[in-house]
Amino acid sequence: MGRIITEVSVTNRHNAVRRITISVMVETGATHLVLPLAMKDQLGDFFSQREATARIASGKTVTGLVCGPAMLELQGFPTAWGEVMFLEMEEEPQPLLGYLPLEHFGAAVDMLGHRLVHVQSLDLF
Numbered sequence: 001m002g003r004i005i006t007e008v009s010v011t012n013r014h015n016a017v018r019r020i021t022i023s024v025m026v027e028t029g030a031t032h033l034v035l036p037l038a039m040k041d042q043l044g045d046f047f048s049q050r051e052a053t054a055r056i057a058s059g060k061t062v063t064g065l066v067c068g069p070a071m072l073e074l075q076g077f078p079t080a081w082g083e084v085m086f087l088e089m090e091e092e093p094q095p096l097l098g099y100l101p102l103e104h105f106g107a108a109v110d111m112l113g114h115r116l117v118h119v120q121s122l123d124l125f
Contacts, residue, residue, distance in 0.1 A: 002114040008033065008097060009073040010084060014047040022095055026116065028109060029057075030098030032085040033072065038093075040065065040086045052085065062087055072101055077118070080104035 004026040010033070012018040020042050022035065046067035055061050068083035074097075082101050102108070107116045 004109065004114055004116065006074060006097065006116065008101075010035070010043065011071040011073075012043045012046055013069040013071055013081070015044040018042065018044040024095040024097040026102070026109060027096040028099050028102070030096045031100050032066065032083060032096075032098045033070075033101045034064075034085045034087055034096040034098065036089045036093040036095065037065070037086045040067070043067075043070075043084075046070070048083075054085065054087065056087075064088070072104070074101075074105050074107065074116075077105040077107055077116075 005023055006026065007021055008024050009019060009021045020039060022039070024033070047069065049065055049067045051063055052066045053061055053063055064085050064087040066083050066085050069081050070084050072080045072082055080101055082104050102116075106119045108119050110117045
């Protein structure tokens with residue numbers, strides 16, 4: 001299976017001058033936009049912040065910070081609002097774009113074309 005890498009811009013709604021653009025890997029097994037904890041300082045303090053437990057791909061359970069609201073931008077898709085999960089990442093960090101922000105963007109994964117595509121309609125059931 002191929003990997004989909006894209007760029008996402010994140011702006012702290014509580015402090016709109018705090019903005020980063022980062023390369024992320026699309027991971028439909030993840031829930032949130034997941035960034036290294038070291039990047040939280042670049043975005044500043046958020047209006048809301050809470051600790052959350054997450055299970056990572058290795059099966060290990062870790063604790064991270066879920067912060068928001070954040071304005072999320074993905075080229076070619078409508079702006080979305082959501083939360084960002086910050087985790088302490090070992091070795092080379094791999095930021096992830098999970099299924100919740102993908103749904104907010106109205107984006108779906110084209111597995112054959114290895115790209116993101118626009119969702120034609122919303123599922124309401």
